[in-house]
Amino acid sequence: MVDYVQENNIATLWVNNPPVNSLSSNVRQGIYDGIARANDDPTVKAIVIAGRNRTFIAGADIKEFSNSDGNISVSLVEVTDQLENSSKPVIAAIENFCMGGGLEVAISCHYRIAHHKTRFAFPEVNLGILPGATGTQRFPRLTSLRFALDIIPSGRVFSAEEAFDNSAVDKIVDDKVYEAALNFASTVIDKDFNSRRTSKRSPPDTDLLGDLVSKAYVTNSKRFKELAPKYCIKAVAAAAKPYDQGLLIERDLAFQLFTSGQANALQYAFFAERSTSKWELPGGFNWKNTNGRPINSVAIVGSGKMTAGIVTCFLRAKIRTFVFNTTEMANRQVFINSMNILANDRKKRRITAEEYYIYLSYFTYAKSPKIIAKVDAVIDDLPQDVNIKRDIFQKLDRICKPSTIFCTMEIEKIASATKRPKMVIGTHFFAPANVMRLLEVEYGPETAPRTVAAIMNMGKKIRKVSVLVSNRTGVVANRLMGVGTDQAVFMLEDGINDQRLIDNCMEDFGMAMGKFKTIDIIGMDANVDVLRKTLNEQGYDLDENRNMVRKSLNNFLHSYTYYAFFKYGSRRYPLFTYELSVLGKKGERNGYGYYRYTTENRQPIYDEEIVEILKNYRKRMGIQTRTFTYQEIFERCLYSSVNEGFKILEEKIAHKPQDIDVMSLMGYGFPRQVGGIMKFAETTGTERIYEAVCRYNKLYPDQPCWRPSKLLERVAKENIPMKYWGQIANSMSKL
Numbered sequence: 172m173v174d175y176v177q178e179n180n181i182a183t184l185w186v187n188n189p190p191v192n193s194l195s196s197n198v199r200q201g202i203y204d205g206i207a208r209a210n211d212d213p214t215v216k217a218i219v220i221a222g223r224n225r226t227f228i229a230g231a232d233i234k235e236f237s238n239s240d241g242n243i244s245v246s247l248v249e250v251t252d253q254l255e256n257s258s259k260p261v262i263a264a265i266e267n268f269c270m271g272g273g274l275e276v277a278i279s280c281h282y283r284i285a286h287h288k289t290r291f292a293f294p295e296v297n298l299g300i301l302p303g304a305t306g307t308q309r310f311p312r313l314t315s316l317r318f319a320l321d322i323i324p325s326g327r328v329f330s331a332e333e334a335f336d337n338s339a340v341d342k343i344v345d346d347k348v349y350e351a352a353l354n355f356a357s358t359v360i361d362k363d364f365n366s367r368r369t370s371k372r373s374p375p376d377t378d379l380l381g382d383l384v385s386k387a388y389v390t391n392s393k394r395f396k397e398l399a400p401k402y403c404i405k406a407v408a409a410a411a412k413p414y415d416q417g418l419l420i421e422r423d424l425a426f427q428l429f430t431s432g433q434a435n436a437l438q439y440a441f442f443a444e445r446s447t448s449k450w451e452l453p454g455g456f457n458w459k460n461t462n463g464r465p466i467n468s469v470a471i472v473g474s475g476k477m478t479a480g481i482v483t484c485f486l487r488a489k490i491r492t493f494v495f496n497t498t499e500m501a502n503r504q505v506f507i508n509s510m511n512i513l514a515n516d517r518k519k520r521r522i523t524a525e526e527y528y529i530y531l532s533y534f535t536y537a538k539s540p541k542i543i544a545k546v547d548a549v550i551d552d553l554p555q556d557v558n559i560k561r562d563i564f565q566k567l568d569r570i571c572k573p574s575t576i577f578c579t580m581e582i583e584k585i586a587s588a589t590k591r592p593k594m595v596i597g598t599h600f601f602a603p604a605n606v607m608r609l610l611e612v613e614y615g616p617e618t619a620p621r622t623v624a625a626i627m628n629m630g631k632k633i634r635k636v637s638v639l640v641s642n643r644t645g646v647v648a649n650r651l652m653g654v655g656t657d658q659a660v661f662m663l664e665d666g667i668n669d670q671r672l673i674d675n676c677m678e679d680f681g682m683a684m685g686k687f688k689t690i691d692i693i694g695m696d697a698n699v700d701v702l703r704k705t706l707n708e709q710g711y712d713l714d715e716n717r718n719m720v721r722k723s724l725n726n727f728l729h730s731y732t733y734y735a736f737f738k739y740g741s742r743r744y745p746l747f748t749y750e751l752s753v754l755g756k757k758g759e760r761n762g763y764g765y766y767r768y769t770t771e772n773r774q775p776i777y778d779e780e781i782v783e784i785l786k787n788y789r790k791r792m793g794i795q796t797r798t799f800t801y802q803e804i805f806e807r808c809l810y811s812s813v814n815e816g817f818k819i820l821e822e823k824i825a826h827k828p829q830d831i832d833v834m835s836l837m838g839y840g841f842p843r844q845v846g847g848i849m850k851f852a853e854t855t856g857t858e859r860i861y862e863a864v865c866r867y868n869k870l871y872p873d874q875p876c877w878r879p880s881k882l883l884e885r886v887a888k889e890n891i892p893m894k895y896w897g898q899i900a901n902s903m904s905k906l
């Protein structure tokens with residue numbers, strides 16, 4: 172774990188814990204013992220600490236936080252103190268990742284030499300904790316309170332150049348960092364380095380503390396539903412006090428965070444996100460035993476709202492991207508939109524000017540299908556009309572090389588239109604695709620495992636978190652969270668007069684956005700499309716009925732019969748959203764939805780008109796209004812989605828609860844500090860949720876989302892821990 176190597180009078184401690192050299196208990200002990208040994212050896216004059224596996228140290232071993240193997244070793248605080256107190260100078264040779272506990276180790280050394288491509292960060296805040304191995308006290312002393320208050324509460328990654336500019340490193344090299352550190356070590360042998368002991372310093376800007384702290388509170392306020400950002404600010408501010416006092420404050424705050432449920436949920440989310448790449452198919456094929464061809468070129472077919480967002484994901488990954496539309500104008504528009512997205516990235520300094528031009532050079536127009544004959548994958552972003560899609564893909568099937576994969580949302584319909592059903596797979600990007608990191612990958616009954624492997628790898632290449640699901644109907648993430656949205660609409664229809672009440676309840680819980688704001692952002696049309704599709708599956712045609720009623724009545728909106736047709740069927744549908752869409756409200760896009768929006772300010776504004784429309788709607792529908800408790804709003808919006816999550820598992824659409832959690836976190840802004848919808852179920856208690864689901868099922872028999880999931884019933888009755896839910900679902904007979 173830590174190799175001790177001596178060359179001449181310099182001892183090197185090589186940290187070797189692949190893949191990222193995390194500071195597991197053995198590594199901590201190895202560094203501690205290595206420093207003691209070098210200090211005891213009179214032939215050693217200086218010590219270098221470096222990382223094998225072409226990286227320095229990416230931080231503490233997060234697995235050990237919740238899962239100690241009983242291996243008692245020294246703490247990271249003891250290691251950092253041991254480093255700083257060394258009687259011989261310690262030089263850190265830093266490359267690739269220097270994060271969290273790794274950065275705490277580095278700043279406890281006396282000198283730091285870094286490769287110019289090193290990525291530095293204190294990502295603890297994203298795990299619900301703080302740099303509690305003296306990091307909040309040493310870092311501002313080494314750099315400044317200003318820089319520490321920027322870096323620690325945000326967790327943002329910073330470059331070697333920024334580290335150098337802020338005195339966090341002493342030298343940057345372009346190559347061979349270890350050799351540079353050895354050379355540097357030989358220059359400091361026998362020199363006084365007492366002034367290099369970080370804890371003995373004071374931050375250079377303590378006089379600015381008040382202003383800096385206020386600024387940090389404002390900058391990070393959006394994340395204050397999480398405890399860690401606030402605690403990080405408090406801990407860094409304590410660095411203005413004498414070191415020992417500051418340390419006591421750091422320890423107290425760190426302990427409070429460590430024992431909070433939020434830290435546990437955030438660390439769970441870290442691993443859940445990474446677990447989705449370990450996919451598995453029912454026949455035993457999986458990420459380990461199946462290879463897919465690399466995707467080096469793609470064609471995006473279409474010119475919809477999402478197209479440019481999807482295109483830029485591929486451009487940023489330097490994948491040759493053809494945009495195929497039959498009109499020059501459509502292609503040109505996609506190019507302009509993609510250029511605007513990248514220009515914005517450049518403006519916000521997410522990419523350099525050089526990268527901007529390189530990325531754009533990967534874009535190519537294709538007016539004729541022949542140009543895209545040799546691409547590795549075609550991605551469907553065509554309008555929803557299945558006949559148009561089938562027609563285009565039939566043509567492409569004849570033209571494209573046999574190994575080209577077709578990615579579409581209509582797997583079975585496209586597969587049956589082509590002679591390559593094994594090469595047809597579903598990919599669902601979430602809007603805006605250049606921002607949202609979730610990619611839902613759906614396999615159909617005929618999709619080949621190698622196709623799955625290729626597209627899951629492609630997802631990684633374009634920096635998406637890809638979740639593999641089996642294809643049924645529609646987007647799984649939408650199904651999961653959509654039931655909660657329907658509940659919100661029903662409660663509005665049934666008596667809540669202010670949409671903000673429901674939205675506030677969800678936002679207080681931590682959702683990035685309330686239910687009605689989400690409908691507005693997604694757009695009324697998209698929401699109505701889902702309704703239209705659901706009704707189609709039940710044998711109803713929304714538009715057919717609308718036309719029928721239109722013909723028989725002058726104003727179909729005043730047609731009681733029209734609504735009664737759906738209301739008094741066996742199932743209730745959220746028709747109020749449909750009513751708003753018919754009234755021309757398209758959501759944020761045209762400024763009118765459940766809220767109003769102005770062109771200058773896209774922030775939702777409360778719209779009193781909705782109450783009037785509601786009143787008329789209720790009258791026509793014969794709805795007797797009633798009052799709702801906060802608890803009912805909370806339970807109906809969230810427990811309905813939990814029940815749906817269990818159904819998605821038992822129907823074997825998703826493989827494990829982590830996949831469902833990632834969909835809720837990355838597709839729908841579920842609070843990360845809760846861990847995801849399934850983790851929420853575990854924390855709340857499945858028994859309690861099951862009881863509520865049964866209660867609502869009795870009250871609302873016309874809402875099938877309340878039929879209790881068999882899996883939920885079983886885990887609730889037998890009190891089964893979450894780690895077994897996936898296994899049990901997979902052993903249940905297929906529904």
Ligand SMILES: CC/C=C\CC(=O)SCCNC(=O)CCNC(=O)[C@H](O)C(C)(C)COP(=O)(O)OP(=O)(O)OC[C@H]1O[C@@H](n2cnc3c(N)ncnc32)[C@H](O)[C@@H]1OP(=O)(O)O
Nearest residue numbers: 191193229230231232233234268270271272294303304445
């Ligand atoms: C008293 C408190 C003291 C210290 C606090 C801390 O140090 S907390 C930890 C702070 N560090 C981090 O949060 C870094 C977490 N890691 C990352 O952000 C990324 O892994 C990283 C380093 C940027 C590399 O990204 P990349 O995309 O290249 O790899 P990937 O994320 O897929 O990770 C590869 C595998 O390594 C596992 N892993 C990564 N970091 C840790 C870690 N700190 N502890 C344990 N395991 C870690 C990750 O799960 C992957 O494993 P796999 O089994 O392959 O899925």
